[in-house]
Amino acid sequence: MHIRQNEFLGRKHIKLKEEDIAVCECKYDASNPESACGERCLNVLTSTECTPGYCPCGEHCMNQKFQKCEYAKTMLFQTQGRGWGLLADQNMKAGRFIIEYCGEVISSEKARQRSQTYETQGLKDAYIICLDANYFIDATKKGSVARFINHSCQPNCETRKWTVLGETRVGIFAKNDIAVGTELAYDYNFEWYGGATVRCLCGSTNCSLFLGAKSHGFQEYNHVWEDGDARYTVENVPLYDSAEDDSFPAPACSTIPVKHEPVSNYSALMENNSGSEIKLETASVMESSNYSVVSLQDLAGKPVATERNKEAEHGPENSRQVFPQTNPMIPRIRSNTACRNYGTGPSPSSSKKRPQHTTNQKKKPPAKKYVSSKPVAELFASKRVQEEIKKYEEVKNQVTSELNSLYDEIRPAIEEHERDSQDNVSTAVAEKWIEATCSKWKAEFDFHFSIIKNVMCPTPGTAGDEAKPPSGDGEENKIKYLTN
Ligand SMILES: C[S@@+](CC[C@H](N)C(=O)[O-])C[C@H]1O[C@@H](n2cnc3c(N)ncnc32)[C@H](O)[C@@H]1O
Secondary structure, X not given: OEOOOOEEOOOOXXXXXXXXXOOOXXXXXXXXXXXXXXXXXXXXXXXXXXXXXXXXXXXXXXXOOOOOOOOOOEEEEEOOOOOEEEEEOOOXXXXXXXXXXXXXXXXXXXXXXXXXXXXXXXXXXXXXXXXXXXXXXXXXXOEOHHHHOEEOOOOOEEEEEEEEOOEEEEEEEEOOOEOOOOEOEEOOOOOEOOOOOOEOOOOOOOOOOEOOOOOHHHHHHHOOOOOOOHHHOHHXXXXXXXXXXXXXXOOOHHHOOOOXXXXXXXXXEEEOOOOOEEEEEEEEOXXXXXXXXXXXXXXXXXXXXXXXXXXXXXXXXXXXXXXOOOOOOOOOOOOOOOOOOOOOOOOHHHOOOOOOOOOOOOOOOOOOOOOOHHHHHHOOOOHHHHHHHHHHHHHHHHHHHHHXXXXXXXXHHHHXXXXXXXXXXXXXXXXXXXXXXXXXXXXXXXXXXXXXXXXXXXXXXXXOOOOXXXXXXXXXXXXXXXXX
16 A cells, blocks of 8 residues: 555654754745755754744745655666666756655564564565664555665665654665666665565675675574675575565556556556555556556646656756666576575575576585485485484474574564664573574584485494395495485
């Protein structure tokens, strides 16, 4: 559902006391529009919006952009491999307020629960961002169009937090000049709550390989993040195309036609927060093999994002460019990578095709393979060896599940602290975690060692080895059994 203002769950909107209202010292001068709360306004300098009725510039005040929804013109479009994205539908100057990231404001506890629920339900697109130490904005089911802005490791936008009528709000701002037709993108590392491990397809040369890889959420989730860690080599995480995420259709936009479909018959309805309908119509299909474009038009006829301002701010229409896509032939492989990945990695079947990933990553260590005991154990003739391998796998599974439960237990402790630093986690918690992790790695080692040991140093003539009776030529426990 389309909303243009945050909705609060579990608490009410702050009621600002009169004495807490920040009043600036600007004076409106008709010959200088900047005088009405421009760059030098005390409130602007502290990222605080002026309060209507209290600003000395009255109706001329230019510092109420969130409150008045002074958004830039944008347009939804279908990317390749990254689901929907948002384009600039006008030229934009660096620093321009583009749109507010609206959604449901929820507590950190609720965010954790919802994030897990969405994962369980198979939703791999993540829409929860951090508002402050205690609250998050969830735009999964209710949100503004800002929810469609994708991530880039070399972004042209950034998130900024503003205080508006006592509440913190998140806006998307242009980081540099943006030409009409360019895809908008910001770096998820700062505010993203994480979610599934998703390979980044931003295509920039300094790509971090995974969405929010440097975010606190990702590191919490994945426990360690080190360059060259085999678990996070790009091959280990299958490609996921968010456009194919059918568990939650994109709000109202799921019926927007995409490339190759006839555009004239389509329209979709989307509700805005005042209850009126916004009609989504296809206005044009861009002449590009990469994407198609839709635009928004109010039912009353008021353009929402259709009018393309060709001579706006700077640059002509033909300066349109899309986000660089260095993976033009991305195979659309669906796979649930949403599970916590503590080192077992995805099953081999989930990473069928491996596209070239052109990044500056270091030489990759060989991909880690998940070993399941059953088929391996069956290759051994000895029942004793089969039992041994199975036993070690059971231990391995048990300590892995203990580590998972411990993670759930300590997560609130981690969340109590600032999201940008893990250093504040208490020593007791850290020790518990390290111990469980060591047990897990020991179990992994024992499991693999039991296989290798029995291949390399077989024990002949053990009871229960009747499956492959010794032939008497001394070959009975050698590697040849493995070929059976
Ligand atoms: C906030 S949503 C962005 C809108 C989303 N593309 C959609 O169709 O609704 C974030 C999700 O978009 C996808 N996404 C965003 N940026 C991406 C990127 N650079 N590479 C791959 N997937 C990306 C991921 O699935 C991510 O969880």
